Amino acid sequence: MPADQVRALADAFAAGGQDTPAFVLDESALHRNGEILAGVRERTGAKILLAQKAFACFPVYPGLRPYLSGTAASGLHEARLGAEEFGGEVHVFSPAFKPDEITALVEIADHFVFNSLGQWHRYQDEVLAAPRAISCGLRINPEYAEAVAEIYNPCAPGSRFGVLAAQLEGADLDGIEGLHFHTLCEQGPDALERTLESVYAKFDPWLRRMKWLNLGGGHLITAPEYDVEHLVRLLAGIRERHPHLQVYLEPGEAIAIRTGVLIGSVIDLVENGIPIAVLDVSATAHMPDVLEMPYRPVIEGAGLPGDKAHTYRLGGPTCLAGDVIGDYSFDTPLEIGDRLVFHDMAHYTMVKTTTFNGVPLPGISLVKENGVCTCLRQFGYEDYRGRLG
Ligand SMILES: Cc1ncc(COP(=O)(O)O)c(C=O)c1O
CATH class of the missing domain: 2.40.37.10 (Lyase, Ornithine Decarboxylase; Chain A, domain 1)
Incomplete structure (x- = not known):
């Protein structure tokens, strides 16, 4: 900073x-980040969501609302906070939903991302029968990540995250409207470009049948060194290749860095x-x-x-x-x-505090x-x- x-x-x-x-937040800096993200949305048609796992200081949500299309949640509590305090679209992904969570989430979320075909098949009837319009997607594992540390690598061998392309062969995807990947961590558009190549190479046949593609988080769009023009070109490239896809990004850190x-x-x-x-x-x-x-x-x-x-x-x-x-x-x-x-x-630290030792x-x-x-x-x-x- x-x-x-x-x-x-x-x-x-x-x-x-x-x-x-005390954490001390900077309202002007939140607006500065918001303006950059809204610029990407306006130029590309991509929708940008706030990943609340990184930043969930809801009293400032009203100030961020004009720049973003909604929130991305990691489960019921974040989804509820997003619905109550932010509004707009509510997307939810969890490595594994429990039955009670699904029952509560169908009242709140409009986009569900399942981590496995097993979870999708277990809950598809309940989710698709909901009186509200809900769009369902699958998290995919492109088996390509450039994560700096293994703790942040969702494509590491043995990772629990996402469905492999091989597992989609012959699978019943009726009702699945979107694919989601999250493989980046504090990275720029170069890493996204190489990731997209892997996604296209492995998942293109399924992308043709989808309505949306979520590029996850880890895009450090508001950092001074980030090449926004490169991102805009990549998003235009997705639109050219698959004009039917609504693209989403769900950065957390980019919304709150330097704030x-x-x-x-x-x-x-x-x-x-x-x-x-x-x-x-x-x-x-x-x-x-x-x-x-x-x-x-x-x-x-x-x-x-x-x-x-x-x-x-x-x-x-x-x-x-x-x-x-x-x-x-x-x-x-x-x-x-x-x-x-x-x-x-502001990012990740505020959401991770504990009262260990009663501090x-x-x-x-x-x-x-x-x-x-x-x-x-x-x-x-x-x-x-x-x-x-
Ligand atoms: C599924 C998913 N989406 C979005 C994010 C937000 O990432 P970042 O805060 O790095 O932009 C994360 C972070 O772990 C994530 O796991």
């Missing part, structure tokens, strides 16, 4: 007088061979991808160990010895009460376009207690 944007968010948050930890920070405070300073700062933000409870992915978050004004005069190990407030965000250096010594601002924490969940604030910071939500003891009994 640009440093001046991050500093402006931190200043607005400080002026609002809220306590840390929010996580602000924490230094609570204590200790020493054990290296100066250590204990923060009120936790890697494991508040930024689990730091450990899971893993990756090193950017902290405003901080450098690599040794780059600046004062290096610290930054640790969280939980019992996990490995609740360590990393080693960072600063121009001046850290002091208790100092605030640290973690870049780009408070970060509050959520929004810096409006006029620069004023408003608190959307604060969490307390009841939020911790409420999910445990």
